[in-house]
Amino acid sequence: MQVGSIRFPAMDSSNGIGVEVYFAGCRREPKCKGCHNPELWDMEAGTRYSPRALAETIDLIGDGVKQTLVLLGGEPLHQPELPEFLALARTAVDCIWLYTSYELEQVPESVRCLVDFIKTGSYMEDLRVEDKWLASENQKVWRKTEDGQWRTFYSTDHGYMY
């Protein structure tokens, strides 16, 4: 897996104290106009981690206190080893957020089953907003319920929805 940076503590990208992992690599074409992280487009940028090494690194952050893990990019879904990493990381953190440019139904079940929140939707410069979690109005945050259903958790139209 290619990692551009790991940041801790991060207070603004989740509903907890987050460990942020910025994956390097985005194969979307065309790229989103006004992309906030073009330095992370290159699939070979950053530092190579095996899924296990990255999960162990996350586990060591925060002095043993379980954190919220936040996955950003680049496009995290373009990391082929993401499901393997998520399965390992689940034991190290309480909660996992995924920031993706894809819509909810495009996120593979192998990923959906291992995360708790998903920010969906590509960045649209014409719909840009100043918001805690969302960069443009078309984006949403989804939360998985205890029975495995996904419900809209937050949008710029409605704020918190439950």
Ligand code: SF4
């Ligand atoms: S998907 Fe993300 S990294 Fe890729 S172009 Fe769009 S905003 Fe940039």
